[in-house]
Amino acid sequence: MMFDIKMEYKRFQRMNYTFKTAEEARRVLGIEGTDPSEVFSLTFFVPLCSLLVWLAASIMPISNKAIQLLELCIINVIMLMALTLFEDHLQIVLGILVFLIFVLLYIAILTNSTDKKIKYILKDVSLPIRNINRDFVTGYRGHLLLATATSILAVDFNFFPVRFAKTETYGWSMMDAGVGSFILLQGLCSSHGKSLTAHHSLKKCFMSSFPIFLLGFIRLAATTAVGYHKVVPEYGIHWNFFFTFALTKIICYTTLYVIKLPAGLLAVATVAIHQLLLSKAGLAALIVSEMRRNFFEANKEGIGSLLGFVTLYFCGVQLGKIVWKQGYKISDYMKLLLKLCAIGAAGWMMMYLFHFFLQPISRRMANLPYCIWVLALVSLQLAIHLCQEIIITILCKILKNNFCEFLLWKVINYNALFYFLFSNLLTGLVNLSVKTAKASTLKSFIILILYQTILTASALINYKFSFKLKFW
DSSP: OHHHHHHHHHHHHHTTOOOSSHHHHHHHHTOOBBOHHHHHHGGGHHHHHHHHHHHHHHHSOOOHHHHHHHHHHHHHHHHHHHHTTTTTOHHHHHHHHHHHHHHHHHHHHHHHTOHHHHHHHHHOTTOBOOOOHHHHHHHHHHHHHHHHHHHHHHTTSTTSOGGGSOOSSSSBOHHHHHHHHHHHHHHHTSTTTTTOGGGOOHHHHHHHHHHHHHHHHHHHHHHHHHTOOOOHHHHOSSOOHHHHHHHHHHHHHHHHHHSOSOHHHHHHHHHHHHHHHHHTSSHHHHHHSOOOOSHHHHTHHHHHTHHHHHHHHHHHHHHHHHHSSOOSBHHHHHHHHHHHHHHHHHHHHHHHHHHHHTOOOOTTTTOHHHHHHHHHHHHHHHHHHHHHHHHHHHHHHHHTOOOOOOHHHHHHHHTHHHHHHHHHHHHHHHHHHSOGGGOOHHHHHHHHHHHHHHHHHHHHHHHHTTOOOOOO
């Protein structure tokens, strides 16, 4: 299927057909994303690269600053190449990364002669290790923000695979997963997700959500004023992600504050109501129709999918209660790893079941199969990042190395909102300055490398001078 799509895309290019946006390409070619396993496979690149950098640093006598510079360069470039130039050879590149990791691991262990210590650490599961809860969640959050920032500009270039872009109505894609993952992660990192009862405040929630609403209106006014291309079936004519994010936060926070019920139970109730509206009340038919006669119909995608994103926020809160309540022993983290894998595996099977027998998965509607897929995918992605942190922590003890904190995730998460907003601003500026649809592969790659460099440099400057723009 993927081969036929790519051949068809090339056929259109030979006919000198110019796609103005990736959305137009998807409509003309009738593409409905990719397979969910391919979306999941993209998760492994960053954790494997982080592990590779750490192992290389443990062998070579280089400073922490050199390690961090190496990390910044490798992870940014690998992320970009995985989404563009490597898209036809993902499994081969993953295999090469795994092979290199085993080679470096063998060299590191061989040079340290630590066989007895390895057996002791692996045998004594009660051995305490550092608190890595915050590190692996921070790593995943930074990974998600980096992938989002890279994708929102890369999607406008022709060498970005159209199957990774947002689907028209039904199907799986990498960018579809990113939207839901972002909402779920906010629930996981919220005060409710962390069970910080002292931090629950409706006033603070409304005050922090107001600027996000304001950003939504600013984006709407700016894109309208400059005639920036807008994908209407994504959220609607006037709606955008900022409105969805702000309303989701307010609805969920208020509900959890007033109704003292478990977030998991609220998620089940919310998604059941939402799916009934889609399947039985005609909401799904309305969303896929061409009618836009009033404000609701003009923004039916954004408004109609809101309950689905509310469900994902509740799921994030419930997942947070599993993630954050954790001991500091190897056995505790192994149990958490198994729990995340179990949630991911169960969700993956249920997602297929509902996709085939209830309604095809749809990010546009944020229906039941979509919510289950995002929950399963985030659980498995968190498991991968947790596994990476466990491996590095154990290797620190084995090789007697001090742990070098990964700088990229630290600086991105320090000022996450600024990073996200600045990436959107740069994306708009590039699209207004360059005809991205006509850019060659080399030119596209150079522009994106410069874009990533500017983003990373700005994050480093913010971190160094303690500048923090925070609304949530």
